[in-house]
Amino acid sequence: MTKPYDPADEGAQMSFDGRMAYGDYLSLDMLLNAQKTWTDTHDEMLFIIQHQTSELWMRLAIHELTAARAHLIDGHSRQAFKMLARVARIFEQLNSAWDVLRTMTPSDYTAFRDALGQSSGFQSHQYRQIEFMLGNRNKAMLRPHAHRADLVELLENELAQPSLYDVAIRALSQSFALPDAVVNRDVSEPYAPSPEVQAAWTEVYRAPEIHWELYELAEKLVDFEDYFRRWRFNHVTTVERVIGFKRGTGGTGGVSYLRRMLDVELFPELWHLRTEL
Template identity: 40%
Template sequence: MSEPRVYGSSEMTYNDYLKVPELLSLQQRQSEPPHHDEMLFIIIHQAYELWFKLVIHELDCAMAHMQKGEALRARHFIHRCVEVFKVLVPQIHILETMQPVEFLQFRDRLAPASGFQSMQFREVEFMSGLKEPRYLQFFKNRPDLQAILQARLEGPDLRSRYYDLLRSFGFDLPEGASDMERSGDEAVCEKILTALIPVYRDPQANLPLYLLTESLVELDQYLGLWREHHVRVVERVIGFKKGTGGSSGVDYLRATTTKKSFPLVWEVRTRLSL
């Protein structure tokens, strides 16, 4: 039998490359004695954070392609994020195997830590165009993380890049359309809708743009679905108790489920006629 071919450095191993021992040393339960279910609680959050890291990586790449006018290449990376979210949405339900009374046995240990402090989740929101400076307050004790978020708040986002792309394709939109939309400028919103309607009326004639636009809507949809599934799990586990981050809990979270990064691209469907 011939020797298996060795690729790359013969020193490299699976565990070295992936840093598995380091990764597996990071699940440290805080409860005393260690509560069985705290392991699930830590691992599921860490798994989400890892996937958020990938989503941020891909969104940066998608924005760079949009800036170069490469609609289909941008769509490729948005589509990957959508596929990641398709995994992230159902995953949250694993937590329903945790009995409410068991969560109570270690919940106090983690307060006041909260999902409000997930910098990467907020980064994904800011990168999508959902920019709400009020969330920066949850990073007061971490100026390094706050600075990253501040930069995302001030920098380009998917929506601004998308509108710039439309402009570069000859659509009649003002520079800074995304910011104007955010500030409620109705005339600009009408202009954006007028630009988008032909893309939806004749997708074949604008196929790369149509495919990119739909992938952005799909990402919006899956982020919304994540919120809906998260709040249902929260209600099942803690009912209407207040959140460890100080919010009203389920009522706050329900109010976030209607957030949209691309409200006008959703609106087009209502306006569309033959």
């Protein structure tokens, strides 16, 4: 009779008493006990895990965006490009997650929707932080976090820093003359598109061999926003499929609110210049 395979025969560690194990390193006991359901319905577990894993991916996106911005400020473009490419792939993962959630029918969701109370993804402070980091800076969106002074402080600290696009425009200004009102604007306010910025980016695209780092930076930003737009679109489609045009649990218009978000451009000149080429 063949002896069953034993990984220990090839040196695998099999005893972890008092030693670092996989579950210890990843804090799996805490992580896997964080799925507290509020009803006895089957699909609530799917709903909770979908949103918890999305928050974990957003946690990584913030980590990467923070480092990418710092590298761009320090002039280390190569390192920043790798991180921006990773963030785009993170949002590819987030897009795929909607496919799983869409297996939940309206009947499945209705069975536990009341248990959500007023909670809503609209209140995700990490999503808000990502939007602020990218330049979509609407101070009205601080209000859903007013009950948490620590979160308001976190988001206000982000508003005090230049967004990723502000940093990209400052890099652009090293090769092209841009208005002082753009380069040294109040970064806590929403960004307004500038014809001078668009003209400069257009020149980058007309002569990429001369402005290769700026060209690659622009394409990394567009690549990321492409996935970000898809994520928003998938969000709208999923919500409409599951609840139709009901109001969201957080009080928003639901689909109508999400559709309005589809019109938000993070890096407007990088999209508009394509018409001019």
